[in-house]
Amino acid sequence: MIRHVWQSWRSLRWPEALVFVSAGLLFGAIDLTSLLELRVGDQLLPVIARQLSLPLISCAVLLLCWLPAARSHPAHPARRQRLVAATALGAVLSMGVIYPLAAALPWPSLCDIYAQTHGKMKCTMFRINAIIGDTLWVFMPALMIVGVLEFRTLRRRQDQAAQDLLREHSQLRRHALASRLAALQAQVDPALLFDALVSVEQAYGRDDPGASARLERLIRHLRVALPRLRDAGATLGGEAELIASYLDLLRDLNGDPPVFECELGSRGATQLPPMLLLPLVQRAVRLGHPRRCWLKAEQGITLGFDQPGLCSEDEDLASLRERLAVLDAKLVCTSGDGRTEFMLELPP
Template sequence: MIGAAIAHVLRSWRSLRLREGLAFASAGLLFGAIDLTSLLELSVGEQLPQVLARQLLVPLISCGVLLLCWLPAARSSLTHPARGARLVLATLLGSLLTMGVIYPLAWALPWPSLCDIYAASHGKPSCMNWRATAIAGDALWVFMPALMLVGMLEFRALRRRQGQTVEDLLREHSQLRRHALASRLAAMQAQVDPKLLFDALISIEQAYARQAPDASARLERLIGHLRVALPRLRDTGATLAGEAELIASYLDLLRDLDGTPPTFDCDLGPHGNRCLPPMLLLPLVQRALRLGRPTHCWLRAGPPLRLGFDEAGLCSDDAELVALSERLAVLDAKLTCHSADGRTEFSLELPP
């Protein structure tokens, strides 16, 4: 038990931070400088350097003793119900130990104090008084400002802990939002437009009924689209190449349904394996087909990732585009749209 307490004290002393040492040193210099204005009224003469040295050294040593007593209490459990009492007792113990150090030091130092000079100039006895009441009064004089210093440090530490807790909660909330959004996007990715699927099946059935030469190819394209559009349950994201393949298979299905979807040009370079959230690009393609009749669509890896159409006027802020932008904002991504000269291009900036 005693060994553990000694180990805790030694660990706390080794954990001294620079700002804590500076706080106690600054407090000591401040207390030492409080009475220096009385030098204007006293005739110190050649003893000025010794008076200044003693006036500043003694409070610094006092704060050093207080610091050594405060550290073990400050490094104790942050949630212990008796933490406040520990800090008060440590400050009181430090004040008493300070008297045990200061009184012998003041008696041994050859330098006079301001009190000694004042007493000598007014014919009064020396300021060094070894009575118990005088020692208790001096200890109380040290205890009160020391307790205010300890309270200030504890309050600042509490504010830092609360701020860190808030930051951790906000970070956890952001991660939960990301996970929830990823789950929703994955669910969206796993969905297939039932009308599109129904129309494709009817088209294939009719093609086989009239013995069309491309009936088998149409069935293969539908199977290929389903393989791309229905990710495995363990998939939590997508790759740029996978999203491009999804767009291409979707446009092929539309072409089999006697539609006129745009041609698709894709240039991913070495970025095909880059991960990105699912269902970010295909909704933009579907939206463009609903709003207009582009004849050409292209995808460039960037950065930024660019999805373009050879038709202007596709940048209107409708509900679908606003919802997509909000999802991207949660993922720390940004979507911008530029339309001019008969073309519209979406730029997607993804976090690294």
């Protein structure tokens, strides 16, 4: 218990202290307007000091009583009762501190000045009805302040919980998408493989001298594509190799794929989500007949084709943009001057 109280006091934040100090100064300044009607003379500064210091001390006592209750478990069923009890205890204790301190201070009060001005008896503080009234006067505003602070704390916790939930949801979506992309990356078109195997078999059947090279290209494609069954990530160099082996297979099947040019420089090891570039190549081959395809890594990653008009939205491009949106990445397509270029912008 003592440890909790001490840790609660040590956890005081300056905005909380500022709230109680401001409240003390406000309540102390309420009666200062009475000085305009009284002849204070050279007692002005002592009166102001007394009028402001006592409410500040009272708010300090309230703050020390409120902190342990405010630092209790936010989901505790008796939290509100604790806050009310702490505020009531603070009001009582503040009166227990203020009354003896006020009697010991040499500074006159407003009541003393008023009695002196009007020729009345000196003010007597120790009266039961005055003590009860002052306690209630402290308790009610303090309870309102505590209520406002608790409401702000509750809103802050709710906002934090909502942000944590959104962050967790985003992470789950990322993990699910990463699994999806890894599966997509591991996909090898069965029809393409079957046609390639048949082509290799036919080449050997007619004693084609290029049959061995065809088989080597098929093996190369399998060596590049199949490891993605167990690899969760990808590199730019690996994706470029996958594109090259895919286009080589198309060429062996009497197709007319584009010539692939690759300029990665020192960025071949750049990490990127899997299965982002090959679908663009497959889509370009399916929609048109580009003669050249180039992959460059400068400020961004650019995949280009020497054919315009490939920026039109379709299901494949929309699906790719959806994956990139979840990954906080962006795909920009520009078309013109006999070319189409896709610029891939990855998050830092």
